[in-house]
Each structure stands twice: as C-alpha cells, then as structure tokens.
Amino acid sequence: MLKLFAPFLLAAAAVVTPSAHADGYPAKPIRLVVPFPAGGPTDVFARAVSEKLGQRLGQTVIVDNKPGAGGAIGTDLAARAPADGYTLLLGTSSTHSVAPAFGMKLPYDTAKDFTPIVQVGDAPNLMLVPNDTPAKDVKEWIAYARKNPGKLNYASSGPGTVVQLTAEYLKAEAKVDLTHVAYKGTALAMPDLMSGKVHVLFDSMPTGLPHVQAGRLRALAVTSLKRSPLLPNLPAVSETLPGFESVVWFGLYGPKNLPPAVVTRVNAAVNEVLKDKDMQDRLARLGIQPAGGTPQQFATVVEQDRAKWKKIITEQKLTLE
Structure with a gap:
C-alpha cells in the first residue's frame, strides 16, 4: 500500500516544498x-x-x-x-x-x-553651468543655446552613460545643437566646466552640489519630474520642458x-x-x-x-x- 501511494506522496511534496521554503524565508x-x-x-x-x-x-x-x-x-x-x-x-x-x-x-x-x-x-542629476553663463534659468539657457547653434557643448562621463543620454534628451526636447565632449568621469570634466570650456554638465547631487555651494558653478535645475525634496528651491527641468525626467x-x-x-x-x-x-x-x-x-x-x-x-x-x- 505504501509503495502504491509513494508517487502521490512525492508529487505532493514537490508541490508544497516551494511554499514551505518561502514561508521560512530567510533561514x-x-x-x-x-x-x-x-x-x-x-x-x-x-x-x-x-x-x-x-x-x-x-x-x-x-x-x-x-x-x-x-x-x-x-x-x-x-x-x-x-x-x-x-x-x-x-x-x-x-x-x-x-x-x-x-x-x-x-x-x-x-x-x-x-x-x-x-x-x-x-537619483536625479543637476543641470550645471559655468558661473559666467548668461542665463539664470533653463528657459533662458535654451534661448541662449538656440542663438548659438553648434557653438555650445556638453560634457559627459562617457558614451552610453545616463549623463550623456540626459544631455541628448535635453537636445531633443529643447531643439538645441550641442557638441558632445566625453570624459572618463564627471569629476574630470569639472575644471573645464568651471573655466567655461564646457558649457553644461548633468551631474549627481553628491558630486555636483558641493561645487554649487562653494560658488564655483551654477545649478539651473534638477532632472527629477518634480522638484527634489532635497533641494526644494531648485526648479525642475520639467517646469520648462513638460514631462522631462532623467x-x-x-x-x-x-x-x-x-x-x-x-x-x-x-x-x-x-x-x-x-x-x-x-x-x-x-x-x-x-x-x-x-x-x-x-x-x-x-x-x-x-x-x-x-x-x-x-x-x-x-x-x-x-x-x-
């Protein structure tokens, strides 16, 4: 009789084992x-x-x-x-x-x-520009870029990074012409951004914000869909380009x-x-x-x-x- 029911017992065990295992998780x-x-x-x-x-x-x-x-x-x-x-x-x-x-x-x-x-x-990024940029917000910056087609560039931490894609996203949505300048990390781009050799960079808050707080760079916006609770006074790019989020x-x-x-x-x-x-x-x-x-x-x-x-x-x- 036991041998007769053995296959059914094995089948039942196979059914309950995953559930039983999950119930005792993690062990x-x-x-x-x-x-x-x-x-x-x-x-x-x-x-x-x-x-x-x-x-x-x-x-x-x-x-x-x-x-x-x-x-x-x-x-x-x-x-x-x-x-x-x-x-x-x-x-x-x-x-x-x-x-x-x-x-x-x-x-x-x-x-x-x-x-x-x-x-x-x-983790949203900050839109960073040199202090001498003749634009105080995203709307003014887009107007400035449109008046200077092909003359402005953006830095990235390399091809295929979110930093590059965010800038290309901005190019497409704002209909501006920017040249890509790739670096091996955003930290290496900072000196050129501060000096004005680079015109815009999207960087993370932990690495970009200290430069803003120290007065070395200007932050125009944050790339989250809404203003970040971490920086409530900084506008979102989406306030100028509806739906923009990166x-x-x-x-x-x-x-x-x-x-x-x-x-x-x-x-x-x-x-x-x-x-x-x-x-x-x-x-x-x-x-x-x-x-x-x-x-x-x-x-x-x-x-x-x-x-x-x-x-x-x-x-x-x-x-x-």
Whole structure:
C-alpha cells in the first residue's frame, strides 16, 4: 500500500516544498550582488540599504561586489543563481534600461531573466553651468543655446552613460545643437566646466552640489519630474520642458521564477526600511530619494525608462563609440 501511494506522496511534496521554503524565508544570510566596484556610489547605497534590510528580515544581507563589463558580470551571476531568494541583485538604470536600449549583446535578457522585487530609490542629476553663463534659468539657457547653434557643448562621463543620454534628451526636447565632449568621469570634466570650456554638465547631487555651494558653478535645475525634496528651491527641468525626467533608479531583483512569497517578504521589508528616518537621512546624503512600491510598479518604471532611452538613442543616432 505504501509503495502504491509513494508517487502521490512525492508529487505532493514537490508541490508544497516551494511554499514551505518561502514561508521560512530567510533561514540563512542573503547575498546582495552589486555589479559595480566597492566604494562607488551604488556600493555605498547598497551597504546602507543592506544593513537596515537585514535587521528587518532577521538575517545578515551581505554585499558582494562583482564589477566588470559595465555591470554585466555581476548581473549575469545573479541571473544564473538559484531562485530561492538567497541571491538578490541591486540593479540600476545602467544594467536594465540603458544597456538593453543600446542593444548591447548581453548573456541574459533583462526583461525575462529576472524577477522585479521593488524599486528602492531614484537619483536625479543637476543641470550645471559655468558661473559666467548668461542665463539664470533653463528657459533662458535654451534661448541662449538656440542663438548659438553648434557653438555650445556638453560634457559627459562617457558614451552610453545616463549623463550623456540626459544631455541628448535635453537636445531633443529643447531643439538645441550641442557638441558632445566625453570624459572618463564627471569629476574630470569639472575644471573645464568651471573655466567655461564646457558649457553644461548633468551631474549627481553628491558630486555636483558641493561645487554649487562653494560658488564655483551654477545649478539651473534638477532632472527629477518634480522638484527634489532635497533641494526644494531648485526648479525642475520639467517646469520648462513638460514631462522631462532623467533619474538613475536603483531596484532589487531576484532570478526569474522567484517564489511569490519571497518577493512579497522582501518587498514589504524594503518598503518598511524606506520609511525609517535614519535611512531617509542616509539616502539624502547620497542624493537619493526613496521610492518603494509594488513589484508591478517597479517593472513598469523600468519598462518605460528603457523605452524612453531607446527612443533617444534611435532618434539621436547614438553609439557606444
């Protein structure tokens, strides 16, 4: 009789095991793969979140830096991990929006090989110009650029970066003619921006704002859709160009087929973490605004972001060279 029912018992076990596993999650430390180098802004952000997340989940969340190939090495590692919730990925605009929008040959499908869990935060950029720029706001700057077609340039941290795409987005929306000057990082562009050799740069708050506060540069606007609560007196570009938005988003993913119970558990924990005042203060110092929300909302944000950059890349005929 036992032998007769053995196949049915095995089948039942196969059905309940994933659920039971998810109900006891997490039972051991979780690895959070960061596909960028230690010490960089994404890494600093990940460590701030992982500490609080670990407290909420009752297990240590270990940051594991796997840099290389523009984030593809670490992202691929996370995609191939077991779908048990013990390997998560901190994805960004670079890994899941920009790279596929450029049609890069990746060893994974950013839309099919991951389970969206939650959007953690957004980091808008500042529109920075030299102090002697004859424009005090975005509207005046666009008018100035239109009067000087082909004479102005913009700096970026290299082809294919969000910094470049934001400037190209501005070019398209404002219908201005700007020349691209690529640097190996925005910090290297700062001296030329201050001297007036470069006419505009979109830079992150943590690196750009100190120059504004010290009187070395002028900030015309922020690139979030609405004014940033971190700088409430600074207008958004969208106040002149309706709908304009360019942010670097950060979000948690698991491998595809991650159990729904695990997704729900991590999502709820992150949303609670983002309500923590200390967490909000730490993110503010990094120029990051808390996000949160549902997995579906996160997936929609990424899909729309990818489509936007794909449109800009196609219309502006951008390449990675």
